[in-house]
Amino acid sequence: MIRNILDWLEAAAECTPNRTAYDSPEGKRTWQEVLNQAKRIGTWIARKVSAQSPVLILMDKSPDCITAMFGSVYAGCFYTPLDGTMPEARMKLVVNVLCPGLVVCQEKYRQVAGEVAGGAGLCVLEEMDGEIDEEILIKRRRQHIDNDLLYVLFTSGSTGIPKGVSITHRSVIDFIEWACCALRLPDGVRFASQAPFYFDNSVLDIYCAMRMKGSLFLVSKSDFLFPRRLALTLKEQHIDTIFWVPSALTALANAEVLGKGDLPELKRVFFCGEVMPCRTLNLWKKVLPDADYVNMYGPTEITDVCTWYRVDREFSDTDALPIGSPCKNTRIYLLEGELCVSGTCLSPGYYNDPEKTEAAFIQNPMRKQIKEKIYKTGDLAEYNSCGELMFLGRKDSQIKRNGYRIELGEIECLLNAVEKVVLGCCWYEKEQIVAAYTGEASEKEVKAALKRALPRYMLPDRFLHRESMPRTGSGKIDRLALKREVENEYSVF
Amino acid sequence: MTDMEKLLEALKEVDEDIDFQEETALIEDGLIDSLRLTEIIAVLNDAFDVYIASKDIEPENFNSAQAMLELVHRYQE
Numbered sequence: 001m002i003r004n005i006l007d008w009l010e011a012a013a014e015c016t017p018n019r020t021a022y023d024s025p026e027g028k029r030t031w032q033e034v035l036n037q038a039k040r041i042g043t044w045i046a047r048k049v050s051a052q053s054p055v056l057i058l059m060d061k062s063p064d065c066i067t068a069m070f071g072s073v074y075a076g077c078f079y080t081p082l083d084g085t086m087p088e089a090r091m092k093l094v095v096n097v098l099c100p101g102l103v104v105c106q107e108k109y110r111q112v113a114g115e116v117a118g119g120a121g122l123c124v125l126e127e128m129d130g131e132i133d134e135e136i137l138i139k140r141r142r143q144h145i146d147n148d149l150l151y152v153l154f155t156s157g158s159t160g161i162p163k164g165v166s167i168t169h170r171s172v173i174d175f176i177e178w179a180c181c182a183l184r185l186p187d188g189v190r191f192a193s194q195a196p197f198y199f200d201n202s203v204l205d206i207y208c209a210m211r212m213k214g215s216l217f218l219v220s221k222s223d224f225l226f227p228r229r230l231a232l233t234l235k236e237q238h239i240d241t242i243f244w245v246p247s248a249l250t251a252l253a254n255a256e257v258l259g260k261g262d263l264p265e266l267k268r269v270f271f272c273g274e275v276m277p278c279r280t281l282n283l284w285k286k287v288l289p290d291a292d293y294v295n296m297y298g299p300t301e302i303t304d305v306c307t308w309y310r311v312d313r314e315f316s317d318t319d320a321l322p323i324g325s326p327c328k329n330t331r332i333y334l335l336e337g338e339l340c341v342s343g344t345c346l347s348p349g350y351y352n353d354p355e356k357t358e359a360a361f362i363q364n365p366m367r368k369q370i371k372e373k374i375y376k377t378g379d380l381a382e383y384n385s386c387g388e389l390m391f392l393g394r395k396d397s398q399i400k401r402n403g404y405r406i407e408l409g410e411i412e413c414l415l416n417a418v419e420k421v422v423l424g425c426c427w428y429e430k431e432q433i434v435a436a437y438t439g440e441a442s443e444k445e446v447k448a449a450l451k452r453a454l455p456r457y458m459l460p461d462r463f464l465h466r467e468s469m470p471r472t473g474s475g476k477i478d479r480l481a482l483k484r485e486v487e488n489e490y491s492v493f
Numbered sequence: 494m495t496d497m498e499k500l501l502e503a504l505k506e507v508d509e510d511i512d513f514q515e516e517t518a519l520i521e522d523g524l525i526d527s528l529r530l531t532e533i534i535a536v537l538n539d540a541f542d543v544y545i546a547s548k549d550i551e552p553e554n555f556n557s558a559q560a561m562l563e564l565v566h567r568y569q570e
Contacts, residue, residue: 085523222520225530226552251527255547402527451510456526 003146004169005207006073008176009035012213019188021209022063024218029063031213036132037067041125042074042140043133045102048121051076051140052148053101054351056094056120058084058109061197061218064125066206068104069151069197076140077101078149080164081197084109089453090162091116094154097164097352146170152351153200153300156406156458158396160413164351165200171303174344176207178328182308183270183294185241189214192239194224194248199403200300201273204243224248227255231262240265245273245403246280253283260287272296272305273403275391279317297323297391299405301360301375303345306330307389322388323381333366333374338395339381342374399428404457411435411450411458418449423469425477426460435460436482438469496541500562503540507532513558520552530555537561543568 002008009031012021017032029037045055055072057079059065065081072079080098082091084105091112100120105113107126114122146169154162179185189212195201209216217237223230230252234242249271252258269284269291276295284293293311298304309324326332330343342364349357364372380392397408408426415424415435422439437446443463450459470481494502504513511524519525525533533555534545543565554564 221523221526222552225520225525225527226550227547228551255550257547456528 002173004073004141004144005150005172005176005210006038006070006141008207008210009038009070012210016188016213019213020215022066022206022216022218024062025220026062029067034063034067034070037064038070038074039132039134039137040130041068041071041104041128042137043131044123044128045071045075045077045104046133046136046140048123049075049077049101051143053077054098054152055079056098056100056103056117057081058103058105058113059125060084060106060108061193061221063218064106065197068125069206072104073150074137074140076144076148078151078166080152080154082154083196083198083455084112086455087452088112088116090455093161094164095120097154097161098152099352144169146173147348149348151203153198155300156398156404156410157356158398158407158409160410160417162410163353163356165300165347166349166351167203167300167303167347171345171347172203172207174329175203175303175305175327176211179204179208179305180211182327183208183268184292185212185214185268187212187214189241190237190239191216191241191243192234192237193218194242194244195273195403199273200304201243201245201403203304204270204272224251227252227257231257234263234266238265239263241268241270242266243270243272246271246276247274247402249284250277250280253280253287258287260289262287266291268292268294270294270296272298274400276321277317278315278319278321281311281315281321282317295321295323297389298341298345299375299377299379301347301377302330302341302343303347306341306343306345307332309388320390322384322386323391324388332389333364334381334383335365335376337380337382337392339377339379339389340374341377342372346373346375397427399433401431401433401457406433406458408433411454411460414450414453415446415460418446421446423477425469425479425482427479427483429483432461433459434462434464434486436464436466436469436486438466441465496562496565497558499540500537500558500565503536504533504558507536517557517559520556525555533561537565541565541569 012031013035018030020028021031021034055077057068069079095116102121103113103117104123149166150169150172152164152166154164157163191205191209193205193216205216223233295309296305298306307323309322333340361373361375364374378395381389384390399406411426420439420441421437424437426435470478472478
């Protein structure tokens, strides 16, 4: 039983040193190169900060970004990859929560990294010296236990402040060992990566490739805009496995660029992050009738995936696809319809936020005799007649867009903070985020203010200026009445 | 108003922070994400009454305002 994800890296570098590990259109690194580079970065970090320090990584999605993550781990630290194009205001919120010991960035992000780093040290990768100090790395490794954190990933928080989900080595080891076995991944598997590294679907990509001594091709973001290009990339790169959000699979399937028998090397199509429409699944099955299709479900707080369903029968376009059954070593409870999870996969909590941790990670009511946590997902589910779990929706106002998890409350908080906005309210309708507000602010001003505070995927699609907001008896915004008002006014179009 | 002026006016609605007049590598430089691309296609449809087929959704047709306009003109012929 291994205790550190670096054991997999060292095994890959020893058995298959010259195999490609992580590559992109800009270049590739073999397992030996990844190992050496990670040790160099690890040495450099270990000389600057103590073990278990948070390391914030501000880099484009690249093989170098992955080696910087592993470098942090060699130094006994944990990493948080951040999107370099995120608005600075939101980066600062993340830094306030994380209090990183060190910010690692590439040259192009030097300025923004310097501005958000606060008291943390700043390291520009291009300036790193190339030395490996085995002694300091071995020392850090001896101190390590598998309960130490591996990463903290930030997700939208309903009170306006992003939440940092912390995950340990133990959870990732448990998850990856399950995934490689259940998903029947072959030695030398070749993945094509869609998920950004700040999104937890990337955990399966990065570590399954490592565990199977395979490789992960980092597809250019722009390929996902151009289906023809994307199909060509999958073919030219000899991709045999993909783990993508359903919206990416839907976009490619709907573009009508794939015919039956195209992509003969693609054997495994896995998906997670949002509801998979059966219509999309059926389009894919027409192209690849013999591929292995697996639907997975899980929030970041339980290490990517907690239930899975291998497609084993036909579905009509309008059916709902099951999310299936719990992964090995994971238990699912339905408490008043809410899906709750227990097991090694559980995050120890939101970083630096005991209150939110208390609210979501509760004592297991079925095991009162001992302290045992379960995670309340906020997702509603039920069992179908085959005994499979079916996803029904959300308990609260969290939504998913292109697989991104968005708290409407976070947008509302920021909307209410905009100058000259008196009261704001957001909802999701027909795949659009609608923001209604009262006050003197013009639509242009509101839009500009939100743009400075929110990532692009969280920006409302429509802004509605209102003279007043309908209220409920208790004085809250009457959301149903507001939606009805808006519907009546705009239905003429 | 020339077609180019009309296009730039419409693109301003998509994102006024992008300099559509000057940029020539909108795709390669990552200035356009999938939401924006969808909006641009909708804008071309609204402003010029052309429906862009999926075979024309290629990077070279969206790297600059000039390229987008040439695409529109091909449809109008």
